[in-house]
Amino acid sequence: MTFIDNPDEPKPESKTTDKKINSTQEDLSQWGYDLYPDRRKPNNEPKSISGFLAGKGKENIDKIKCERSVYKCVKQSPLVKLMMGALKASGCGIDIRRHISCEECAPSVSGGYDPIMNQVVICQNTARKEGTIQSVLIHEMIHMFDYCRNNLDFRNIDHLACTEIRAANLAHCSFMSAWINGDASPFNIKEAHQNCVKSKALSSVLAARNISKLEAIDAIERVFPKCYPDLEPIGRRIRRNSLDMEKAFEEGYYYGFDQS
Known part of the structure; x- marks a missing residue:
């Protein structure tokens, strides 16, 4: 999950991007x-003149x-x-x-x-x-x-924490972003990137699951040693400029x- 700045595991029959989680009985709010x-609205939702005048036609x-x-x-x-x-x-x-x-x-x-x-x-x-x-x-x-x-099983909190760590690690955190977010200072430059990754991963996990902050932190700390060094498939952390x-x-x- 990307922010503005600031249970059985399914077994696919073959590798395809169209495998789906069975959601028949699930509360979709947990996702x-x-x-x-827009994920919940019917595609044929009627459009009204008043809605258009109010600026709702801007979506198109x-x-x-x-x-x-x-x-x-x-x-x-x-x-x-x-x-x-x-x-x-x-x-x-x-x-x-x-x-x-x-x-x-x-x-x-x-x-x-x-x-x-x-x-x-x-x-x-x-x-x-x-x-x-x-x-x-x-x-x-x-x-x-x-x-x-x-x-990946998004219903498994450790799996979710791991993929959020990887995404923050590879796609977002640099020293500058860590500094802006308050995760860096002249005294912890060495740990700035890790702190930024943990902070962004924590925000994503809390938004995606109805769990306490402590539970989310525990999951992140549990998988961090394994997931933070995993740079596949990009292979390197991207530095700005x-x-x-x-x-x-x-x-x-x-x-x-x-x-x-």
């Missing part, structure tokens, strides 16, 4: 659907702009292309029309991953800049990669990731 209202314009930015990122961003290639190499290729959706969301989030529909959600009302959309795509594609490659994105993309070739 964070209250943050993504936002959607078009969002989809254009997504397409541009897919074509031009080294890390998005790397993630697409890694998913394809794992047998979980992405059809951007099927697996990426621009939607209206709660103001507190800029994107998310829907494990039931296996879709990356881009929040068209909050993720407006291409840089933000790129960051959301990478973050949520890491969740998609973990779900495809590692049989560096060539790390281009280098990661070029190195994907050695791991069999399609770079076309």
Whole structure:
């Protein structure tokens, strides 16, 4: 789950990005659907003149702009292309029309991953800049990669904590972002990145599950030693104002990731 700044495990018969969690008996609010209202609205919801005059027709314009930015990122961003290639190499290729959706969301989030529909959600009302959309795509594609490659079970709190640690580690945290978020100081530069990762992972876990802060922290600390060093499939932590994105993309070739 991506924020504005600030139980049996399913066994897929084959590797595909279209495997779904059986949600017939589940309360979908546990998946964070209250943050993504379009996931619950009927597609044929009637449009009224009063609604249009109140500005509700703006969603279509936002959607078009969002989809254009997504397409541009897919074509031009080294890390998005790397993630697409890694998913394809794992047998979980992405059809951007099927697996990426621009939607209206709660103001507190800029994107998310829907494990039931296996879709990356881009929040068209909050993720407006291409840089933000790129960051959301990478973050949520890491969740998609973990779900495809590692049989991630989002109902398992340790699994959830692990994938949020990985996404924060690979897609978000740098010393500058850690400083802005208050996770860094001149006295803990060495630990700044780890603190930033834990902070972002904690926010995501708490938003996605109705658990106490202490339970979320315990889960993060439990899996952190194993999940923090796991840099697959990007292979390196991306520093700001560096060539790390281009280098990661070029190195994907050695791991069999399609770079076309």
